[in-house]
Amino acid sequence: MSRPLRVAVVGAGPAGIYTVDALVKSGAEVSVDLFERMPAPFGLIRYGVAPDHPRIKGIVDALHRVLEKPGVRLFGNIDYGTDLKLDELRQFYDAVVFATGAVDDRPLDIPGVDLDGSHGAAEFVSWYDGHPDVPRDWPLTARSVAVLGAGNVALDVARVLAKSAEEMLVTEIPDNVHAGLAANAVTDVHVFGRRGPAQAKFTPLELRELDHSPTVEVIVDPADIEFDAGSLAAIRGSKQVDMVVKTLQEWAIRDVGDRPRRLHLHFFHAPAAILGADGKVTGLRTERTELTGDGSVRGTGVFHDWDVQAVYRAVGYLSMHLADLPFDHVSGTVPHSKGRVLDMDDDLVPGAYVSGWIKRGPIGLIGHTKGCSSETVASLLADAPTLHPAPQPDPSAVVTFLRQRGIEFTTWQGWKNLDAYERALGEPHGRERVKVVERPEMVRVSRQG
Structure with missing residues (x-):
């Protein structure tokens, strides 16, 4: 392939960002875009870790450095399955990795x-x-x-x-x-x-x-x-x-x-x-x-x-069933072989991969996700020569698509805006930050300037 491998990662929590990190560190020529349902990144760290655990939230510093790397972009406030689907992502990317985690309660x-x-x-x-x-x-x-x-x-x-x-x-x-x-x-x-x-x-x-x-x-x-x-x-x-x-x-x-x-x-x-x-x-x-x-x-x-x-x-x-993907409702995971998505007949779903809790279930600590992501990336890179090339691989094509659809997406710069805003809210009270809750407000602050 005479151009960088184009990869979309759905989910900007630890699993998604560790996947990006493994891709960037692989030495392969890659261009990676992260798609996140929330207006802000970091997933479980922001919305699943108790607020009185600053040592765990310190993991954000390492994830932050990954998202600062060249060739990596963030598109927030985009709901996979509603705003875009797998066939649409395939128009712009050679491979798609799903790292959406687990957000629902397992029934009792x-x-x-x-x-x-x-x-x-x-x-x-x-x-x-x-x-x-x-x-x-x-x-x-x-x-x-x-x-x-x-x-x-x-x-x-x-x-x-x-x-x-x-x-x-x-x-x-x-x-x-x-x-x-x-x-x-x-x-x-x-x-x-x-x-x-x-x-x-x-x-x-x-x-x-x-x-x-x-x-x-x-x-x-x-x-x-x-x-x-x-x-x-x-x-x-x-x-x-x-x-x-x-x-x-x-x-x-x-x-x-x-x-x-x-x-x-x-x-x-x-x-x-x-x-x-x-x-x-x-x-x-x-x-x-x-x-x-x-x-x-x-x-x-x-x-x-x-x-x-x-x-x-x-x-x-328990993970949610993702549109256009097979799903094991008992384990709450997507069937896979070393991260390669399998359909119900155990055949490969071309160009589709999974990482994190949607792959292996909600087990282990946050750091355990690194090895899981590395395995998926190894499979993806091994498959790269045989992947079906995206028809519209230019990085600007997906931006045009999102704008034409009227999606108010946020970006990495938008997170920096929101981060600074939340820290400013906390400063008069001697607090590191005060979290903004309302989605419209998060989007408004993120898109300022």
């Missing part, structure tokens, strides 16, 4: 899940992260709350629910989120894991952060500290598991303090039903489980009802 099939006061964790995360497409208000009238799940998202949800609004004010939360948290009536947050401490999916740092708040007392029931042969093997085989277990053991044997809000970590409790009256959550029923010897658990037939007025389901994320 128990009675009462549809009651008022039963929430998906992804919904709540989107609210406190100022996502432009969710309501501005959140009901925080419950005194006692249950969080279902034993991963980092469950900890994030529990921590944000338990901490005071003033503690969160130093972060980038929008004014509406601060106002909502200031009115929060909660006194007790209960986190429930179906298995034991050695099977929890918390990372040690995330877990220890729970105990840093001066307003939150973390409580672990000593009866929940139990291990079988499979658990002990997991502890011996993983430093991370060992650190998590030691932290939980320390908390289980210490005296309970008098901080005004309490965060209870429960293990060996499987959710059985969300209880309700008059259409609203009034409690949670769990079944006590027991270890089976190999680290798995089984139900004991012993049930416990908890007096809670809200339930947050943090049992996993």
Whole structure:
């Protein structure tokens, strides 16, 4: 090919940007355009990481450097499947990589899940992260709350629910989120894991952060500290598991303090039903489980009802079905072979690739996406000589197409405008930034000048 390889990447979160980075660093002559549904880039970092995690948000600095590289462009505020589709992208690009992540809540099939006061964790995360497409208000009238799940998202949800609004004010939360948290009536947050401490999916740092708040007392029931042969093997085989277990053991044997809000970590409790009256959550029923010897658990037939007025389901994320692509609705992923998209007959879909959670499911930490992206890029570059050339490869052609369609897209310069604007909003209050929430406002600021 006598011109640069033209590649479109759909999704400007970590997976998409790591894909761009791998392409640029490959040594191949490439020209890459990122398409993002939000007016701003960074995906999960901006809209999926709790605002009181500045160390994780520091990853933005590395992603920022990738988007500054020559031959890389950003087109924001463009919804794949609505504003443009695969056949249209093929007019301008030799290959298309989908890195759209996972934004929906995985369903939990128990009675009462549809009651008022039963929430998906992804919904709540989107609210406190100022996502432009969710309501501005959140009901925080419950005194006692249950969080279902034993991963980092469950900890994030529990921590944000338990901490005071003033503690969160130093972060980038929008004014509406601060106002909502200031009115929060909660006194007790209960986190429930179906298995034991050695099977929890918390990372040690995330877990220890729970105990840093001066307003939150973390409580672990000593009866929940139990291990079988499979658990002990997991502890011996993983430093991370060992650190998590030691932290939980320390908390289980210490005296309970008098901080005004309490965060209870429960293990060996499987959710059985969300209880309700008059259409609203009034409690949670769990079944006590027991270890089976190999680290798995089984139900004991012993049930416990908890007096809670809200339930947050943090049992996993699920990717959305993308237009024009095959989709496995059970795993929530696009079928693939080393990143190459496969149709339902296991035949290759020409020029289509996947990376990140849409490829492998919502598992692993953000950094794990690098290897996933590298594998996809290796497949793409190996295929490059046989890819069908785009009919309109000139970089200006797609810009003309978007403008003719009347799409108000944002750019990398637009993100710089918005970034500066948000930082200016925060400066008078000693905050790094105050996030702009409304989509029209984000687009307006991004397109200034």
